[in-house]
Amino acid sequence: MVNFTRRRVIQIAGGFALTGVAGRWLAVPEAFAGQNGVPAEEVDDFLAVSRKLIMRDELDGNLANALVHASKLALDSFTEQLTRLKALLAEQPALLDGEQLDFGAAFAAEEALARNVLSGWYTGVVGSGDQAIYVTHINALSNQVVADKLVPTSFSYGPCGSWHRAP
Structure with missing residues (x-):
């Protein structure tokens, strides 16, 4: 019974994954074709x-x-x-x-x-x-x-709060 349940869960998860991927593939050509109008x-x-x-x-x-x-x-x-x-x-x-x-x-x-x-x-x-x-x-x-010298603002260089210490 446990193998059947695991197998079934994997099949369902695979189905959801494929459905999501297929949905994205179907939407991409439509989005690019219209170029937002x-x-x-x-x-x-x-x-x-x-x-x-x-x-x-x-x-x-x-x-x-x-x-x-x-x-x-x-x-x-x-x-x-x-x-x-x-x-x-x-x-x-x-x-x-x-x-x-x-x-x-x-x-x-x-x-x-x-x-x-x-x-x-x-x-x-x-x-x-x-x-x-x-x-x-x-x-x-x-x-x-400035990308060769600075990381875009709002991106962290290190651990949380590290920005407040003087370099």
Whole structure:
């Protein structure tokens, strides 16, 4: 009787494990196919604008997809503003030559979007106030810039409470 019970428990546990794995496998293609409802062209435009603003060619496409999705939720008329910002940067690349973003009063909306794009990449947060959406922490560029020297904040270096002692 004991062997039957153990065997039965193992079979049930195996069934649950397989069901969970199968469920994940079935959900993955569905999740990637829709890309959170973000068209690939929009992600490509976002990456093109981001590369110009950040001055980096290598940016994470998955993070870009998440940032676009969050931007569409947090920012009004994001798609239209992104199209205008892309066109503006193509027409006037000198706008990015200064040490700080300053597009002038005529392009205040495009400058605000550029600042939101930069904020999303560097802090992992899109929008502000009640509309802010937290997208990432570890993958934020601010953490990648210092990753060779610092462990991302909120990660423990040692045993609990070790951080309060002077090094």
